Amino acid sequence: MTRILIIDDDADLVQILTIALQNAGYDVVSAGDPKAGLETCRASKPDMILLDYHMPGNTGAHLFETLRRNSATAKTPILFMSAIATGDQILSEVADPTVSRFLPKPVHMAQLLHTIAEMLSAAAAKK
Secondary structure (H helix, E strand, O other), X not given: OOEEEEEOOOHHHHHHHHHXXXXXXXXXXXXXXXXXXXXXXXXXXXXXXXXXXXXXXXXXXXXXXXXXXXXXOOOOOEEXXXXXXXXXXXXXXXXXXXXXXXXXXXXXXXXXXXXXXXXHHHHHHHO
């Protein structure tokens, strides 16, 4: 089963996303902050990561850089989400060609599920 890690400090959103993704057939794990996200990522080895851009203590961009430096997660698809930043802002700050997707919050479930399927398919094609 495909495992998705959600890293977001909005517990209500994490719960909604978890239910929707589980109903779509995904195995879901989550973390509420970047530090816990990194630990959960190491322990669960997700196939994809949904990453909030703005979180207390650290940004999604910093966590992204850490994940990309780790050989185990260097090629894991990462989908940024944010209610504050735009896709252009995120992509310019991160400046990494492996980030190809961003979804604004509030997230529309149909769009999220479609984007996840596309990103996982593209990642599988590169293996």
